[in-house]
Amino acid sequence: MDLKEIQNLIKFVSNSGVAEVKLETGDIKITIRTTLEGNTPDITYVQQAPMQQAVQQSAPVQQVAAPAAPAAPATPAVDENAKYVTIKSPMIGTFYRKPAPDKPTFVEVGSTIGKGDVLCVVEAMKLFNEIEAEITGKIVKILVDDMSPVEFDQPLFLVDPS
Structure with a gap:
């Protein structure tokens, strides 16, 4: 550590x-x-x-x-995606795309989002924290697999704000 x-x-x-x-x-x-x-x-x-x-x-x-x-080679891909806004994890935890196993996902690639829309849930210490969009746009890429551990400040989504 x-x-x-x-x-x-x-x-x-x-x-x-x-x-x-x-x-x-x-x-x-x-x-x-x-x-x-x-x-x-x-x-x-x-x-x-x-x-x-x-x-x-x-x-x-x-x-x-x-x-x-x-x-590390993924870093040049970030340069190609410089026009997109990256939504990052505000905490360490487990990333979930759905509110529950039997429910549909919050967003998919191509989904249009608005400010305040719930994008995913990050579970930390048995607390499920909804991660909301801070911008309006369209989901271009989901960077994390469902039920994967995420770190603080780890990129989760790429959003096209236009």
């Missing part, structure tokens, strides 16, 4: 209204406590295991990071 991921986790916890979160992954243990008034991080503890365990744990992390590298 790198510093950026920890910072994103702190932001997410401070915005969620939760008083305390404990996270344990392999050799890292993190506890984040927030105050009720300002809802800002109060104390953050990061503990790492001895170096010998960290070396053993680092190999799988490198294997996980390797598949992410082919995503």
Whole structure:
């Protein structure tokens, strides 16, 4: 877990209204406590295991990071789509295209959307958060598969505002 991921986790916890979160992954243990008034991080503890365990744990992390590298060629595609507006995830969670398994999807490619229309749901800590459009336009591309994990600020949709 790198510093950026920890910072994103702190932001997410401070915005969620939760008083305390404990996270344990392999050799890292993190506890984040927030105050009720300002809802800002109060104390953050990061503990790492001895170096010998960290070396053993680092190999799988490198294997996980390797598949992410082919995503870099997608960056030129963003330049081609510069005329489109990207709608990004405001939080970490699980992306759902439908309000329930037996319901139709919120939007499809080609759907016309208006400001305030619900585009998807991101489930975080058993809370289902509706993601609403901030612009009016037409869905050009859906960038995330249904029931996939998403990160904070990850692109979800491309919208043609014209």
